Amino acid sequence: MPGTWENIKQGFHFRGDYFIVDAHCHVDCPAVASPKPFGVQDLIGVMDSLGIERACVNLSHFPDYAQANERAMASVRQYPKRLFGIAVASVYAPHSDVDRVRRCIEELGMRGIKVTARWDSESLMPPVSSQTAGLEEIYQLAMRWNCPVICHGYLTPSIARRYRDVQFILTHALEDWASAESYRKCENVHFDTSASFFPRASIAHFVKLFGAQRIVFGSDMPLIDPRVPLGVILSAGISEHDKERILGLNMARLLGLEAG
Numbered sequence: 001m002p003g004t005w006e007n008i009k010q011g012f013h014f015r016g017d018y019f020i021v022d023a024h025c026h027v028d029c030p031a032v033a034s035p036k037p038f039g040v041q042d043l044i045g046v047m048d049s050l051g052i053e054r055a056c057v058n059l060s061h062f063p064d065y066a067q068a069n070e071r072a073m074a075s076v077r078q079y080p081k082r083l084f085g086i087a088v089a090s091v092y093a094p095h096s097d098v099d100r101v102r103r104c105i106e107e108l109g110m111r112g113i114k115v116t117a118r119w120d121s122e123s124l125m126p127p128v129s130s131q132t133a134g135l136e137e138i139y140q141l142a143m144r145w146n147c148p149v150i151c152h153g154y155l156t157p158s159i160a161r162r163y164r165d166v167q168f169i170l171t172h173a174l175e176d177w178a179s180a181e182s183y184r185k186c187e188n189v190h191f192d193t194s195a196s197f198f199p200r201a202s203i204a205h206f207v208k209l210f211g212a213q214r215i216v217f218g219s220d221m222p223l224i225d226p227r228v229p230l231g232v233i234l235s236a237g238i239s240e241h242d243k244e245r246i247l248g249l250n251m252a253r254l255l256g257l258e259a260g
């Protein structure tokens with residue numbers, strides 16, 4: 001019996017006219033409801049079947065972030081025209097990650113930074129302020145290199161205002177309408193569409209609140225089936241141009257890409 005990802009490739013072929021960029025993917029990690037780890041070939045296979053042209057990969061599920069970044073770049077080197085590497089930095093030890101993130105961007109050509117907690121016991125503790133001060137160095141780097149910062153939590157409206165030249169992407173934000181609302185005036189804060197709880201009305205609601213230019217398609221595959229956010233966006237009661245922006249044009253702009 002084929003696994004989940006085989007089913008996606010076989011059972012759903014979306015080939016629309018949209019330029020689609022997935023802002024939020026993982027590789028080399030366990031896949032929910034699949035017996036095998038989700039590798040880069042699986043990712044490319046799913047992208048091909050769903051018409052996803054480009055994808056940003058980060059390995060924030062790895063306990064060792066140095067290894068995570070190396071492995072992300074190994075995937076990018078295999079598919080340099082399809083994938084972009086996103087360097088990961090820990091909210092708990094950003095000082096020690098700064099030099100590594102700098103190298104990821106300056107030497108390895110990574111195109112963004114993800115700030116997150118590791119998937120271990122650390123993530124049960126809130127970061128202390130002396131540690132989070134190191135995040136400011138990460139934001140300075142992002143400003144210098146004009147690359148987006150993807151935040152799995154740990155962003156506040158005041159930080160977003162202080163670094164208004166940095167383009168932030170909040171993951172899973174469409175699940176929590178109330179906290180998203182606190183970023184309404186922060187034009188540099190964007191929301192990705194990865195969500196485990198995703199009413200169809202979310203997209204139209206967010207477009208009305210924030211404008212389509214602040215929403216980016218991000219699936220979080222293989223943890224979330226990318227057909228869910230894709231289907232929700234494609235069927236949303238919004239204009240064709242807004243769909244184009246959410247599906248790819250906004251992320252292309254944040255990555256400094258030419259669409260097409």
Ligand SMILES: [Zn+2]
Pocket residue numbers: 024026220
């Ligand atoms: Zn994720």
